[in-house]
Amino acid sequence: MCIQWGQRCAVCLAAAVVFFGVWITAAPARAEPQGSSGLTVGGAAIGQQGQFWDDAAFHLGARGDVLFGRERGSDAAYGPYVELGTLDFSRLELGGGASVLAPVHEDLPLVFSIGGLAAIDGDGAQPLGSASLFWGSRSYNYHSRYGMAAGLLVSARQGLSAPYETSLLIAAQLDFVALSLPVVALANWISGPTESGK
Numbered sequence: 301m302c303i304q305w306g307q308r309c310a311v312c313l314a315a316a317v318v319f320f321g322v323w324i325t326a327a328p329a330r331a332e333p334q335g336s337s338g339l340t341v342g343g344a345a346i347g348q349q350g351q352f353w354d355d356a357a358f359h360l361g362a363r364g365d366v367l368f369g370r371e372r373g374s375d376a377a378y379g380p381y382v383e384l385g386t387l388d389f390s391r392l393e394l395g396g397g398a399s400v401l402a403p404v405h406e407d408l409p410l411v412f413s414i415g416g417l418a419a420i421d422g423d424g425a426q427p428l429g430s431a432s433l434f435w436g437s438r439s440y441n442y443h444s445r446y447g448m449a450a451g452l453l454v455s456a457r458q459g460l461s462a463p464y465e466t467s468l469l470i471a472a473q474l475d476f477v478a479l480s481l482p483v484v485a486l487a488n489w490i491s492g493p494t495e496s497g498k
Contacts, residue, residue: 333379334441336449337364339479342471344387348463359471361385363453365399365411373406373440381413391421395430407439408451417457419465427460434473448475 340361345353365381382396397415404410411434419426436451453473459465 332445333366333368334370334377334445334447335364335366336438336447336475337362337477338449338473338475340383340385340453340471340473342453342469344467344469346387347466352466352468357387358389359385359387359469360389361393361471362476363473365413367399367401367447370401370440373409374403375440376403377401381415383417387419391419393417393419395428397430401438407437408435409438410435411438413455416460419459426465428457428465428467429460430455430457432456436473446477448477449473450475450478 340359340363342359344357344359346355346357347353361384363381363383363385365379367377367379369375370377378398378400380396381399383393385393387393395415395417397413399411399413402410402412413430413432413434415430417428417430419428432453432455434449434451434453436449438447438449438451441447451473453469453471455469455471457465457467457469
């Protein structure tokens with residue numbers, strides 16, 4: 301019996317997460333944790349009963365994580381993540397798992413994630429396994445416990461019960477803090493200069 305494309309992706313990403321997890325735990329972690337959160341916008345190819353693509357859907361969601369073990373941009377890190385999203389505003393997806401950051405480049409690392417989620421719609425809830433890869437800006441912040449992240453997120457998902465849905469999600473991840481900067485600037489402009497600025 302052939303292993304479906306989505307299952308192969310999940311197995312490969314899971315193996316990469318295990319490899320980097322073992323590599324990271326070999327060194328002591330002395331750094332402060334750094335969190336990140338962002339908006340995810342993209343699309344998904346969805347298949348039923350092992351098919352790769354029966355339908356397409358719009359994706360909108362949010363994703364956040366906390367990474368431990370970094371003291372500089374060239375360090376690897378690991379930690380939990382959570383996600384919330386929707387497909388075509390007809391299905392709610394809630395999930396989480398573990399992430400491992402591989403510092404292939406100080407400012408543009410790869411982040412592997414593996415976990416699960418519940419897809420909730422009018423027919424009830426379906427459990428799915430998930431394996432994801434993020435690539436983009438995730439530099440180390442020396443001045444705060446928050447590190448901005450923006451880049452491309454690719455996630456392969458496999459249903460664990462009938463109808464055994466397979467999906468491939470491709471989305472842009474945009475940092476919430478970066479998205480809020482125009483609003484903060486507008487609020488500061490409207491409120492005018494502070495007493496110390498006069």
